[in-house]
Structure formats: C-alpha cells, structure tokens
Amino acid sequence: SQQGEEDPQALSIQEGENATMNCSYKTSINNLQWYRQNSGRGLVHLILIRSNEREKHSGRLRVTLDTSKKSSSLLITASRAADTASYFCATGYTSNTGKLIFGQGTTLQVKP
C-alpha cells in the first residue's frame, strides 16, 4: 500500500503551545498536502508543498518536506482551541494535485 503513516495518532496540548505532526510516505511523490477535518465535516486544504520544495509557511502553519527521508511535518504555532480537529497529510504521485493518498491522520485537541 502506498498509504503513508502519521504520528502521533493523537495529540493533546494546551492553548498557546506548538503542535507538531509528522507524516511519512513510501514512494517518490510529486507533491504533499496537508488538510484539516473537523468531526464529520469535509476537508479544508491547508498547504501544498511540491517535491522540489523544502519548507512552506502559511500564517501559523509551517510545513517541511524531506524527500530523502520521505517525511513531512506540520507545525502549528501558538495553537488555539479552534485548531482542534483531525489533520491529514496526503501525497500526490502525479502532477494532478487532486489525486491523493491520505495518511491515517492525527487528532489534535487543544485545551483552552
């Protein structure tokens, strides 16, 4: 299976702390994306990083990509209670950025 793995599976932190989630995958990719999902809802696109990029920022989010280790990390700084959700990494193996293989996800709880 090409499906990647994420760790931790669950993460509980206090508001204001940083949250780091990691994602590993198995074969070469074209791009890697991070998504957020609130319980029972659709997905919200957070960041797309291409295989030739190493780091991207968007607001309080920072994503890194290490293609030699086939891994990526998502850092959420200064977390808020509203950041409570499941976070998924998804790998794209073609230039079609919509065809994705999702990791198992990390459930983040931010306590107020």
Added chain:
Amino acid sequence: GAVVSQHPSRVICKSGTSVKIECRSLDFQATTMFWYRQFPKQSLMLMATSNEGSKATYEQGVEKDKFLINHASLTLSTLTVTSAHPEDSSFYICSAGGWGSGNTIYFGEGSWLTVV
C-alpha cells in the same frame, strides 16, 4: 473563493435500493473530480477519478458497477451507489480542482450514507 457543494449531506436508504450523491463546483469549472469514502475514525480512501466527458477511472478494489460515476458537465459529477448494502454505509466526499481554482483542491462537505 472556490466552493464545492455536495448533496445530500445525509441520506438513509433501504438495503437493495440505489442512492445518488451530487458534487458541484460552484464557481469554477472542474475537468476532474475525485470521490473518496471515509469510514468512522478512519482516513479517506480514493475511490475513483471522475473525468468530464469520459469514463471514470476506478482505484483497485472499487467495483465500478456498484459505484457509478457520471461527470456530464464541467460543474457536476454524480456518484450512484447501486444495490446498497449496510456495509456501504460511510461518509462519501468529493473534491474538485480545475480551471479557475489554481492548484488548490477543494473538498465538498461530504455525504453521510446510512443503509438500513
């Protein structure tokens, strides 16, 4: 921004019947849409790629005769679950990206299907 709409958001159907789920791109043209399913507390699994004007491409292990996909226009793809069984109960989510949306992929809000 670009929005993808799914309908219905929740549906209950009897075992053996068929149910159709619609996925619409509201303010951009989507040459390609994707259908995923998600069981409770699990990740998303890609079912198929819906191509406007041509046949869908199904992932390995997905029954094309059971999950019928039609992408008749640049703004609408439909997924029909035929002869539904309780094990088909799941969260079905579509995504779309194409002209006007840049590289960003937008997901619908999902459709909860319960087969009783």
